Amino acid sequence: MLLTSVILVLREVLEAALLLSILLAMSHYLELKTRWIFMALAGGILGSMVYGAGIGTVSDTFDGMGQELLNATMQFAIYGLLLLVGILLILNRRGERRYLPLLQWSMVLAVTLATLREGSEVYVYLMAFRYQADLLQSVLLGAFIGGGIGFSIGALFYYLLVGLPRKRRLIVALTLLALVAAGLCLQATQLLEQADWLPAQSPLWDSSAVLSENSVLGQLSYALLGYEATPTRNVVAAYLCGLLLMTALLLLAWAKSRSQP
Amino acid sequence: MSIRLFLLVALLSTITLVNFIAALHGYRASMEEAQRLFDRQITGTALLLAALPIDRTAPLVVEENDLQAFQVRSADGQLLMRSDNAPTTPIGDVQEGFSEQNFSGFRWRVYNHSAAGGRSIRVAERVDLRFRLADEVVLQSVMPILFGLPVAGLLIWLVIGRGLASLRQLASELRHKRAEDLTPLTLAAPPEELLPLVRSTNALLERLQASFERERRFSADAAHELRTPIAAIQVHADNLANLLRANDAAAPESLRQLQESISRMAHLVEQMLNLFRVTPEHYPARFEPIDLHRMAREVITELYPAFARRGQEIELQGHAAIIRGDRFALVLLLQNLLNNACKYTPEGGRVVVDVKQQEGVVLLRVQDSGPGMPAEERERVFERFYRVGGDRHESRAPGCGLGLSIVHHIAELHQARVSLDTSSLGCQQSPGLAVSVIFPLQVSK
Amino acid sequence: MESRIKRWLLRTDPRNLAVAVVVALVVTLVPALPAQAAHPEFQLEIRDHLFYPSVLKVPANTKVRLIVINRDTTPEEFESYELNREKVIMGGQKAVIFIGPLAPGEYPFFGEFNPKTAQGKVIVE
Numbered sequence: 001m002l003l004t005s006v007i008l009v010l011r012e013v014l015e016a017a018l019l020l021s022i023l024l025a026m027s028h029y030l031e032l033k034t035r036w037i038f039m040a041l042a043g044g045i046l047g048s049m050v051y052g053a054g055i056g057t058v059s060d061t062f063d064g065m066g067q068e069l070l071n072a073t074m075q076f077a078i079y080g081l082l083l084l085v086g087i088l089l090i091l092n093r094r095g096e097r098r099y100l101p102l103l104q105w106s107m108v109l110a111v112t113l114a115t116l117r118e119g120s121e122v123y124v125y126l127m128a129f130r131y132q133a134d135l136l137q138s139v140l141l142g143a144f145i146g147g148g149i150g151f152s153i154g155a156l157f158y159y160l161l162v163g164l165p166r167k168r169r170l171i172v173a174l175t176l177l178a179l180v181a182a183g184l185c186l187q188a189t190q191l192l193e194q195a196d197w198l199p200a201q202s203p204l205w206d207s208s209a210v211l212s213e214n215s216v217l218g219q220l221s222y223a224l225l226g227y228e229a230t231p232t233r234n235v236v237a238a239y240l241c242g243l244l245l246m247t248a249l250l251l252l253a254w255a256k257s258r259s260q261p
Numbered sequence: 262m263s264i265r266l267f268l269l270v271a272l273l274s275t276i277t278l279v280n281f282i283a284a285l286h287g288y289r290a291s292m293e294e295a296q297r298l299f300d301r302q303i304t305g306t307a308l309l310l311a312a313l314p315i316d317r318t319a320p321l322v323v324e325e326n327d328l329q330a331f332q333v334r335s336a337d338g339q340l341l342m343r344s345d346n347a348p349t350t351p352i353g354d355v356q357e358g359f360s361e362q363n364f365s366g367f368r369w370r371v372y373n374h375s376a377a378g379g380r381s382i383r384v385a386e387r388v389d390l391r392f393r394l395a396d397e398v399v400l401q402s403v404m405p406i407l408f409g410l411p412v413a414g415l416l417i418w419l420v421i422g423r424g425l426a427s428l429r430q431l432a433s434e435l436r437h438k439r440a441e442d443l444t445p446l447t448l449a450a451p452p453e454e455l456l457p458l459v460r461s462t463n464a465l466l467e468r469l470q471a472s473f474e475r476e477r478r479f480s481a482d483a484a485h486e487l488r489t490p491i492a493a494i495q496v497h498a499d500n501l502a503n504l505l506r507a508n509d510a511a512a513p514e515s516l517r518q519l520q521e522s523i524s525r526m527a528h529l530v531e532q533m534l535n536l537f538r539v540t541p542e543h544y545p546a547r548f549e550p551i552d553l554h555r556m557a558r559e560v561i562t563e564l565y566p567a568f569a570r571r572g573q574e575i576e577l578q579g580h581a582a583i584i585r586g587d588r589f590a591l592v593l594l595l596q597n598l599l600n601n602a603c604k605y606t607p608e609g610g611r612v613v614v615d616v617k618q619q620e621g622v623v624l625l626r627v628q629d630s631g632p633g634m635p636a637e638e639r640e641r642v643f644e645r646f647y648r649v650g651g652d653r654h655e656s657r658a659p660g661c662g663l664g665l666s667i668v669h670h671i672a673e674l675h676q677a678r679v680s681l682d683t684s685s686l687g688c689q690q691s692p693g694l695a696v697s698v699i700f701p702l703q704v705s706k
Numbered sequence: 707m708e709s710r711i712k713r714w715l716l717r718t719d720p721r722n723l724a725v726a727v728v729v730a731l732v733v734t735l736v737p738a739l740p741a742q743a744a745h746p747e748f749q750l751e752i753r754d755h756l757f758y759p760s761v762l763k764v765p766a767n768t769k770v771r772l773i774v775i776n777r778d779t780t781p782e783e784f785e786s787y788e789l790n791r792e793k794v795i796m797g798g799q800k801a802v803i804f805i806g807p808l809a810p811g812e813y814p815f816f817g818e819f820n821p822k823t824a825q826g827k828v829i830v831e
Binding site: 362366392 | 753754755756757758760822823825
């Protein structure tokens with residue numbers, strides 16, 4: 001059970017932790033207070049408990065597709081928030097300190113939603129083994145290891161971003177943000193396919209032999225780049241559209257902030 | 262960002278990552294090895310069953326433990342023997358070797374073995390049980406890595422603290438340095454990494470000290486050099502005035518203004534010299550017990566004509582209070598305070614000097630009924646050459662803006678504190694000024 | 707290269723660009739919005755952390771409606787990397803998952819909460 005726990009928890013923690021470290025690094029660039037993360041994490045954990053406890057009810061809505069639709073909505077909402085964060089970051093890149101409350105709240109909401117979404121699965125999983133004493137130890141140990149690996153990668157990633165040279169760090173952070181955001185579009189599209197709200201096709205390619213989604217590296221690529229071993233046409237299209245839309249809007253914001261005196 | 266927190270988090274993360282992935286790898290490898298062992302156990306059972314001479318028409322049902330189940334069939338597919346937990350239908354894949362299948366409410370790993378004579382032997386083991394058995398054993402080897410983590414964290418915390426001790430020492434030495442203290446930093450055996458910092462800081466302090474010294478000496482020298490020619494000009498101007506008076510000619514207005522300007526300049530030079538004389542770092546103070554009350558009376562007596570000329574009332578309150586101080590400096594302090602009071606209080610006003618000992622301090626307070634000083638100006642008046650309202654002070658009193666700087670220096674020399682407040686003699690239109698100098702009774706050296 | 711893009715962006719009206727992106731999105735995604743045709747139905751059950759049946763045969767190149775009923779009291783997560791599917795099914799609950807259309811082949815799935823025993827595969831023929 002240890003390995004199962006590790007993989008399950010690692011996958012969920014990694015996604016939230018990477019997003020958190022990117023946003024935290026951005027806060028650091030703008031010299032904002034980082035107290036918001038406690039609020040976001042507390043909100044996310046509380047929310048994941050509520051969602052985890054009510055997931056059965058949610059599933060029964062929309063002809064049994066409530067889970068998929070709610071998750072997809074959350075992913076798209078996070079995408080929108082990240083887009084907003086990116087644009088506000090660009091508008092603040094010379095230390096203008098504009099729209100800071102909006103920026104902070106976008107970050108809080110994005111992290112809260114991400115934690116809520118990833119945390120609910122961990123919550124349901126851990127609750128399932130609550131009364132199985134013989135397995136509980138192994139499950140908790142695995143969860144601990146998975147969480148440990150996820151948070152460690154997040155922490156090291158954060159220091160990597162914070163330590164980047166001043167000239168390049170904004171570009172790097174924005175690129176990462178765009179990739180993560182595009183990954184969210186991809187996941188949401190997949191959920192809509194699963195719910196039959198979007199048509200599905202055969203996968204365009206199968207790269208599971210090169211990089212399995214099941215491995216730690218595969219999980220990392222999944223969380224950071226939205227890696228998918230067997231994507232369908234729509235999923236690839238959604239990824240590219242998400243990426244393009246974000247890149248276009250960010251470049252526009254950049255051009256606008258440059259043309260201003 | 263704290264270096265200590267950064268190092269702790271970064272190191273602990275690295276250790277966690279490396280250790281946990283290693284533990285995971287070890288766990289996975291051990292589990293695979295355990296599965297191989299179980300598989301060999303299955304093949305052993307299969308071979309044992311193959312060697313059994315069974316010749317029956319009705320199938321033999323044998324009792325078995327939870328873990329294993331088996332079936333033995335003849336070449337024509339007839340069930341010869343089975344364990345009590347195995348079904349009568351064939352289990353496992355048709356092909357020889359290992360496969361996985363659900364039956365009897367569990368998932369099994371099944372080994373299909375064709376023995377000599379076409380007999381087929383199928384042995385199954387419960388997947389969940391063998392996994393759980395292996396898991397229990399392997400977990401014991403993973404545990405220590407986890408328990409080691411908090412210990413590693415604590416050790417790292419302590420080691421980093423030790424490593425940063427010299428940095429902390431340097432920071433505290435810089436923090437406790439007094440503003441005018443320009444002596445070099447002394448760090449016992451600074452580590453290699455801090456050596457450049459200590460060196461460049463000390464070089465900076467040295468340069469600062471030298472430039473302070475140059476500035477001070479230049480101003481003092483300049484003031485000193487100016488004294489003689491000013492005195493000469495003063496004498497010549499007086500002579501000119503006397504000459505004109507002797508010839509019964511009226512002295513022109515410009516000569517009167519010239520004389521006034523000369524006396525202001527003489528005053529300025531005198532004040533500058535006083536200021537540099539009482540600079541705390543350079544003043545050769547000779548401390549002795551002094552009765553401040555008595556000294557105040559002497560200075561008031563000396564300056565009384567000035568007050569009388571302006572029709573001002575001056576009063577000394579309080580009682581004898583002995584402090585350790587430098588006589589010359591304290592007289593200078595009192596003169597400056599009283600001169601200011603006289604200058605800035607309108608004609609016919611009141612000035613009260615108060616000396617008393619209270620709660621471990623000696624308080625000297627000079628209050629007047631003048632216009633006072635706005636609160637926001639009170640910090641700046643100690644700066645050199647700063648005057649409230651610039652040169653267009655409403656009192657039109659001539660001054661050079663050094664008096665309170667001198668007072669400040671002398672107070673510092675005696676480790677005393679100067680504070681400015683509104684006066685109790687004041688009224689709504691002119692709140693008055695109260696200058697308090699608080700001398701500590703115990704002077705630390 | 708980068709500066710050329712920026713120059714182009716500066717010259718382009720932002721509204722044109724936004725319109726272009728939205729059009730691109732619509733063109734790619736809309737061609738097949740819910741075509742709620744009747745899909746063949748298949749049923750899976752989870753009992754004691756086991757899938758019944760553990761081998762499911764479905765037709766090739768057809769979208770299939772998979773109904774998974776969890777008869778256990780504990781939750782399970784239906785998961786398949788090959789099918790790109792993932793869904794939490796609480797104890798005693800019924801879930802609907804659409805899969806396919808798929809090319810012929812084997813597609814393993816498992817219960818993520820009990821992956822050792824809850825295993826199965828979809829065989830597409």
